[in-house]
Amino acid sequence: MARPTIADIAIRAGVSKGAVSFALNGRPGVSDATRERILKIAEQMSWRPHSAARALGASRVDSVGMVIARPARTLGVEPFFAHLLSGVQSGLSAESISLQLLIVEDTATEIEVYRRWSSEHRVDGVILVDLTVKDPRIDELKALELPAVVIGGRGGKGALASVWADDRDAMLSIVEYLAALGHRRIAHVAGTPLFQHTVRRIKAVRDAAPRLGLVDAPSLTTDFSDAEGAATTRKLLSQASRPTAIVYDSDVMAVAGLGVAMEMGVSVPGDLSIVAFDDSILTQLMHPALTALSRDTFEFGRQAAEVLLEVIADPTRIINRRTADPVLTVRESTAPPA
Amino acid sequence: MARPTIADIAIRAGVSKGAVSFALNGRPGVSDATRERILKIAEQMSWRPHSAARALGASRVDSVGMVIARPARTLGVEPFFAHLLSGVQSGLSAESISLQLLIVEDTATEIEVYRRWSSEHRVDGVILVDLTVKDPRIDELKALELPAVVIGGRGGKGALASVWADDRDAMLSIVEYLAALGHRRIAHVAGTPLFQHTVRRIKAVRDAAPRLGLVDAPSLTTDFSDAEGAATTRKLLSQASRPTAIVYDSDVMAVAGLGVAMEMGVSVPGDLSIVAFDDSILTQLMHPALTALSRDTFEFGRQAAEVLLEVIADPTRIINRRTADPVLTVRESTAPPA
């Protein structure tokens, strides 16, 4: 018999459907002997609850969603998402909750997806990434009353639950390290100012500059692409007083920047130190290998899943969990200035 | 009112549940006027069918699954999966079918997931990647009677549906191009021989060698990691008669190989030509940029989704769809031998 139902088991065990349900869910109402017998039969018939049937009764589908609004082109190279996903799933698998993943082009579509998911009861909650300044998704999700956790941006008061790392401290640790090496001309090739974390990083650099005696500490924004990373590097290195160190907001941009430096005959780390704000295999494949800020992205995802499950269990809770601080992994691309 | 049900609409429209269902699904049984009225009310209340309720009646959940069995570490850098995923979703979104994604460590777990999905009715079908020689997943899926489509390995007789590209022709085009440049010593740094496509590529090189007058054309297998790619390159370049060209089975290994060549003072493309069997932003970030075989991975995924939907609609069909041939994108890493 294909796909046995709870009724089949009931017949086989000579009891009622209700008794089977009690037995399988470990709740009182059946004797130990009967429970034993039912469990054995269920095992034999390799029965599993029909997810839709269960979802219909209880109002929970044991599934959470995650939408990534980025063009696919920039997505693949970022190991960030793969690790994050693995972490999220590791956090969910404990409760055998499944994950719906969707890659879309823009935030408008992303919001559309949330509306659909919510009205179709397809997910119990969602995980948000790439939080922007004045993010429209927040209000939307609150209106939908869909449990959610934000990754990487600390929610303000009355906001959604979040899992975040201290971007400010991380950026400071980089700049302080470079300053300690003797650098005074440090440039920052940032991502898009639409993202909250970009803004925080830029602010961290600006705030630290006077204290560390930096002569100049410009933050130049980009769209996170290798092309803009390269172009910005080219501009920086063409200046009369070029920086002796550049901090990149992503590993891909750092690699692109390294390429430009080599192409312009600027030796790394001799004439220029390079740091990537994000680590991956990419940085290690380079010659010289890049000094980079390593975050435990897997753990990040795992905790996001954990927090989301808590929020789903009790939607009134607002959890803001701070994860382990990222650490600077020093490799071959940084040295004291010439 | 939050989340209206079909009964709410029925009351509001002054008709029965059944009539509403007929109207919303465009089937006969209601007059045009009533249908119009019901549709308008449903629209106003922004009603959407409860996916679980629908899944319970009909036996289809409008959701397909995809399991990737690879350690997360090697996953992120491969833009392959991101593009594939985007393509799959583009193919599914037309029918607004959702995708369940799972990243697991090994094939045993992957099979376990299929069993669970099948018995819980969580997906209507699955998409398989990384087909191995004598793949155990095939028999399992047939036993479960779960519709499936295999990406990248042509199924034999009585096998699952598939979407595939001609690895053999692709490899031949690379080797022929190198031979035409004058290379006679071509090495092949392959992936793991467990994968069917690796075997096909190795065989293509071996078959072509005599015809093209290659002196030596070894295929060395690896685990697809940058580490083994680098180690194998080091071994090849340390030989007395070193190859003048190396073909890598992935872009990551090619990049690692380029690093080794530079480290050993072997100039690329002067002393050594490098070709990557797979293209991505990685190959373009390098200096020199790598000549690579570009596949339309997005389209690959889109077609896989399309075929899967056909197989779900009619499980008796066995579709083997061949996709567009990959093309060789020549960049700076290939030149005639010194």
Add this chain to the structure above:
DNA sequence: TGGGTTTGATAAACCGGTATAGCTCCTGCA
């Protein structure tokens, strides 16, 4: 004008679970 068919609608069953009210014994205690 009467009988058969079509149209437009309804009530109720069903999908596979969970939750609850209720029933039947059995036990313990006054």
Add this chain to the structure above:
DNA sequence: TGCAGGAGCTATACCGGTTTATCAAACCCA
């Protein structure tokens, strides 16, 4: 001896859709 109370189980309603059987009214044609 009688009754309260609990253990163990059954019957049934319910979740929100789809589908089928049924039915009344309108329509058609001889």
